[in-house]
Amino acid sequence: MTLLDQRIQFEEKKKIYDSSILTFNEVEGFDVYNISIPFERSGKRYLFGRVERREEWARSWVRLFEETGHDEWTLVPGSMIYTLEDPYISLIGNEIVMGGTHVQYEAGRVKTYFGYFHRGTEFLNLYYFTTGPNKMKDIRLVELSDGKIGVFSRPRGAETRGEYGSESMIGFTIIDCLDQLTAEVIENAPYIDGIFGEGEWGGVNQAYLLDSGKIGIIGHNCYRDRDAEGGEVKVYLNMAFVFDPVTREATDLHVIGSRTCYPAGPSKTRHLVDCAFTAGIVTRPDGKADLYSGIGDCQAGRITIDYPFEGHGQLV
16 A cells, blocks of 8 residues: 555544644744654753744754743753754653754755764753764664663665665664764664655654553655646655564554644745654643644644554553
């Protein structure tokens, strides 16, 4: 079944219990999108967000925001400014790891990009500690039950397309500690089969250890489509699957959200009108989950959905 077919099935049966556009304060003149998942520290909730002007591209900063109301977030005064795109976090031991994409320019044009990683016990002052492989986004970490760290990679390009048919793959490997996280280790992570179809791409956005020992994945899955005028549209969908780190089997891959699930709004460009770039989920007391996502590359949204890993275990 193609991803388009999966999307059609999802749209026919989807259950969205609540939806909202997030509001960001103290960043007038800038959009905030492609956020991290919210996290708690000292009884307060925070998230990192990509901050960028609507008319600019690949000129982003990552800033820290504190929750100050329902779906309302306010810039934390004096917090660090990171020259990154699309932040994400992992909780490893007593440390927060924040990663994002650093874009490098040459002669006024994008030359390449890398994943940069920062760590620390004090989330207001994280320190850079390693860089991922050249031109690789969507590298994600998860702490396993034995204290080791699962690492998900996301190679993408012509070589991947030529060998596998899909534009990207997802790899997985295990390291003993953060000091072992290097570009070489990430690059050599063995691939997981059966996730993307021909011409599709995507990756892991947030990984969660389940009490079954498996890993719950919240990610994005993408394909190209055409709008009514024949222009190309890049479709980004929120998706989930379950990964067994022992058997290396991926199961229960399914769409959990699309741009139509969130309130209507603008997009940065015409070809991103159908873009929902996943952040991750936060479980709720009622058993459901709040799914956070960037939308249209200029806003961030939240929808409430059924718990996506039902039957596979609960988040640890």
